[in-house]
Amino acid sequence: MKNIVYTLSLVIAFSLAFTSCGNEATPIVKKPSNYTVVLDLSDRILLPEQLDKDFYLIEKYFKVFEKMARRNLVLSSKDRFSVRIIPQKNSPLNVNHYEDILQLYLDETEVQTKNKSLTELNQSLPKVLENLKKEALYGKDPSNYFGVDIWAYLHDNGKGLSKQGYDNKVLFITDGYFDFESQSHVLQDKNQYTSTCFLNELTTSDWKQISESKEYGLLPIQLEKNTKWIVAGISGKKASDILQTEKITYFWKKWLTQSGVGTSQFVLNGSKTEMSSSLIGQL
Template sequence: MKNIFYTLSLVFIISLVFTSCRKEESKKDIKPSNYIVVLDLSDRILVPEQLDKDFYLIEQYFKIFEKNARRNLVLSSKDRFSVRIIPQNNSPLNINHYEDLLRIYLDETQVKDKNKSLLELSQSLSKVLNGLKKDAYYGKVSSNYFGVDIWAYLHDNGKGLSKPGFENKILVLTDGYFDFESQTHVIKNKNQYTSTRFLNELTTSDWKQIAESKQYGLLPIQLDKNTQWVVAGISGKKANDILQTEKITYFWKKWLTQSGVTSSRFILNGSKTAMSSNLIAQM
């Protein structure tokens, strides 16, 4: 009996050791997450309630980040959250000020300060976004806004948004157009551009066939292939072209894929509730 009891005890202890080891290995396999918002504050914000939708999505995105950060003890979390604002010529908006307020890197935060920092951003987020909303409106007509150069911004910063060793998730809030007031600095290589003005050439129902035969598109850049991209807020500007959102989505998808991205999803502009539900489903 003693031998049997000893054998069972030994088996039980060995089982506990292996279970513990597997749990430790499992924890090591879980990468921290890096949640990034890329925000377009061009003349699209003149559309009624557009910024309300954008900022509601940012708040929901932060909640996803916060839930993930608290998945285990927040003290051990290395997750990141940040909002990046695409620069715009002649804009008086203090981008650095708001990017500093809308950023938390738990991997660079001391253990004793992690929970406090997370709570502070959670409690101040709505107030900071309200301040940003006020400062982002510096003109009442489209001509007051030069327009953001999404292509140039992601060409220069896109790959750097993704942090090695992290699960990188990028949410782009934009109507999807690569346009700005001046077209003088648009780069072209055959039928690939840094602007979406070529959409004006695709006005018939067979636009996709024409686009593929003439190889219309955006000039590819280099992006991290493992980063997950969600582009939200896509909307058309021409009431007489019901296919605009389909075209924009098609060329964004083509561009991201040619730039190395393997995971991209798109959310059309709609109600806050619908867009939020779609975003949560994408995460």
């Protein structure tokens, strides 16, 4: 009987030791977070309260980042937050200035100043965005805004929005159109373009079937697979076409998927509350 009890004791002891060693060998390491905003300041910002809604989303997005950065000790945080503005021809806006003051890389911040830097950005963000609003609205007519080249910007900078070893999230604020006053510089490969000019060919109820049969879409680029994309502010420009937002979302989704992105979600333009609730629900 004593031998049996002794043997059982040894089995239990070895089992506990093996389990403990196994746990130690495979610790759960949470990746730091990299929160990026990409902002489209083309003539879409002339819509009433559009920038107010855009900046409200940025503030909410920052709050999520701040909570993440403080989830343990902020002193050890390596989380990142940044706002990127797509360049626009003839715009007087000092893009570099705003990108510099709207970013915080805690992995590059001295330990003793991390908490102070996080607090300072939290406090200054509303004022900085208010100043950005005033400077971004430099004209009252759509012709004052050349337009932004979303395709070219992401072709050149898309992969740089993600950081290796991080949990990457990109909030892209735009109405979703890849269009310009002139189509002269648009690239084309068969029925794939660097603009959404092909939407003009899809005006009937069977637009999706036509687009699939003719393989309409945007020219794919290279983006990081594991970066989560949220495209917010999708909005139609033609009142006569009630399916425009559905079309834009469809082609964005198709493009991001063909470009390698594994997860993408979309927020339609609406009220502050509607857009914010949708955004937070997807983070």
